[in-house]
Amino acid sequence: xxxxxxxxxxxxxxxxxxxxxxxxxxxxxxxxxxxxxxxxxxxxxxxxxxxxxxxxxxxxxxxxxxxxxxxxxxxxxxxxxxxxxxxxxxxxxxxxxxxxxxxxxxxxxxxxxxxxxxxxxxxxxx
Amino acid sequence: xxxxxxxxxxxxxxxxxxxxxxxxxxxxxxxxxxxxxxxxxxxxxxxxxxxxxxxxxxxxxxxxxxxxxxxxxxxxxxxxxxxxxxxxxxxxxxxxxxxxxxxxxxxxxxxxxxxxxxxxxxxxxx
Numbered sequence: 001x002x003x004x005x006x007x008x009x010x011x012x013x014x015x016x017x018x019x020x021x022x023x024x025x026x027x028x029x030x031x032x033x034x035x036x037x038x039x040x041x042x043x044x045x046x047x048x049x050x051x052x053x054x055x056x057x058x059x060x061x062x063x064x065x066x067x068x069x070x071x072x073x074x075x076x077x078x079x080x081x082x083x084x085x086x087x088x089x090x091x092x093x094x095x096x097x098x099x100x101x102x103x104x105x106x107x108x109x110x111x112x113x114x115x116x117x118x119x120x121x122x123x124x125x126x
Numbered sequence: 127x128x129x130x131x132x133x134x135x136x137x138x139x140x141x142x143x144x145x146x147x148x149x150x151x152x153x154x155x156x157x158x159x160x161x162x163x164x165x166x167x168x169x170x171x172x173x174x175x176x177x178x179x180x181x182x183x184x185x186x187x188x189x190x191x192x193x194x195x196x197x198x199x200x201x202x203x204x205x206x207x208x209x210x211x212x213x214x215x216x217x218x219x220x221x222x223x224x225x226x227x228x229x230x231x232x233x234x235x236x237x238x239x240x241x242x243x244x245x246x247x248x249x250x251x252x
Contacts, residue, residue, distance in 0.1 A: 001192060001193045001194075001195060001240070002191070002192055003191050003192065003193075026224075028224075029223075045195070053217075054189065054216055054238070055193070056189045056190070056191060057191060058191045061187045061188065061189050061190075061191055062187070063180065063182045063187050063191075064182070064187075064191045064192070065128070065129050065182060065183060065184045065187055065189075065190045065191055065192065065236070065237070066127060066128055066129065066190070066191065066192040066237075067127045067129075067181075068127075069127060069171070090180055097155075098152075098154075110191070111191065111192075112180070114127070
């Protein structure tokens, strides 16, 4: 569950950048948007910040404690598209010594995404 | 991928608290532990902090931007066990108005875990 400053804007980014589908969306009694999204079969939630509940966004904390990892068929194209839609490069895509072609972006809400695929003939293990 | 101050200690906690299995573990050339763990079929990584690479732990940031959600058969027992192993309660387990029996803990590394199951006869959607 990713906490963001503005869930409506963040959800729109994940749809545009990663072709995320919206599974559900509701607003809590205290006014926070909570949405379940899915990128292919991988589900995650996007939730408005609520500091009283210890749900704090990267914008407020000045960084993030977790990164999401996407395994995709064409990471160069996915990364280029995610940046074109408003992400920023943390490190550029390249063949990495740990056996992946991978790059990393920060999305407009400040969450970080690794975008990659195994090098060589390997398929993702899951 | 969860960034922590001390991956070795954190991995041990996830094994004890959540019966996580260790899929792999290696040490980067700059000395950070990177481990892949799995709770049943759900995989995640635990990685030592490396601020130069923008991998920052909850301890360093003073909070966390993401929470993990565990759907389990007996959330009361799982939550009690996770606290006995060193976690702290963020909110106690209870029947929540959004249709789940759920509680929330902070683990010793500062990452937050929701522990719950759907109320009534519903089964988890995944």
